[in-house]
Structure formats: structure tokens, C-alpha cells
Amino acid sequence: DQQVKQNSPSLSVQEGRISILNCDYTNSMFDYFLWYKKYPAEGPTFLISISSIKDKNEDGRFTVFLNKSAKHLSLHIVPSQPGDSAVYFCAASAGYGQNFVFGPGTRLSVLP
């Protein structure tokens, strides 16, 4: 059973609009979360992180929200750009020194 779920395999958004990518987790011990972005034929690259002591972290057009009680986090991209088209992975860790568990990914397509 997957501990980190990204229930939308794909998402299409118009350029300039908001993209919202969702991630749910089942392990209540997870307290540190990362989002990665992956282009075809490349390795994933780190995008943004959040720890459980916060409920929001913002970096430019990217904002991650964490709802600990719901075991849910989301990545918001505003405004979306065609270059944001990629696969986005959510990853969770149960603390320092613990390995990350990755979700299956969501393929985002930003249409011009």
C-alpha cells in the first residue's frame, strides 16, 4: 500500500492560470515533505520543501500548503507557464536521517 499518494496521474492547465497538484500520505510520522519536478530524460530536480512546523512555504510562483490533520499537501503554481510542464513528485520523510518515500507523480501540462 502506497504511503504517499498522488491521485491525479495528469493535469492540464491553461497558461497564466493556477496549477494545483495534490498529495496525500498515510504515515502520521511523516514530518518533512519535498516536491520535485522532472522533465523527460532528466533526473528529478528539487522544487520546494515544507516541514510539519509550518503550514505554508512560498518560493516565487510556487507555494506548498500542508494540512497535517488531513495528511494532505498541495503545490500551487501561479501563474502557470508552459515551461512548468513536467512530472511532479511529492516525497515525505519521517524525520532527520529517515529516507524519503515518493508518490507516483502527476504529469502537468500547461497549455499556451
Next chain:
Amino acid sequence: IAGITQAPTSQILAAGRRMTLRCTQDMRHNAMYWYRQDLGLGLRLIHYSNTAGTTGKGEVPDGYSVSRANTDDFPLTLASAVPSQTSVYFCASSLQGAGEQFFGPGTRLTVL
């Protein structure tokens, strides 16, 4: 070398053959990881090493072995390849055993 590199880029291998995937980083990161990426399953951890001289098993270690003789190199060996090991393999590293991981470009392996 800048960052983390993997070799080969791709490989077609007959079942039963032995294969070693190479990974080298020049960032002096303590921790290194091997993942496989399969459609719908995301990135799954095969083996990891928190520091030179130590290794650990991840989520899907069977059929794979690793060694960490020094800080920079973390080879992954398939002793006797099977078709279910057809996948894209990513090596990653991080400064400590937690936090952002830097990924290599991947090795696409096909076992026939």
C-alpha cells in the same frame, strides 16, 4: 564533473547477465541513494548509503547490491538480471541523511 553523473545512459541486457550501473558525485555529499522509476509507482528506493563504508536496504532491494568504498562513488550491481528489472534507474545524493536530494540524469535499463 559537476554534480552527479551516471553511466551508462542506457543499456539493453540479456536476462541472466551481470550489470553494474555507475554513479559518481563531486559534491562531497555524505549520503547516496539508488532509485528505480516505474510508471504509476514513482521512485522507489533500492539501496542507500548514509556515509562511506555503510549501506542499507531500501524498499525494493532484492536482486540488487551496492558498495560505498569512498565518498564519491556508489555503484549498483544486478548480479543476474531479470526482465522485471527493466526500469529507469536514478542515483541521488544529499549532504546529510535528510533534506534535498540531487539526482543524476538516470540510466534506462532494458532486460530481455
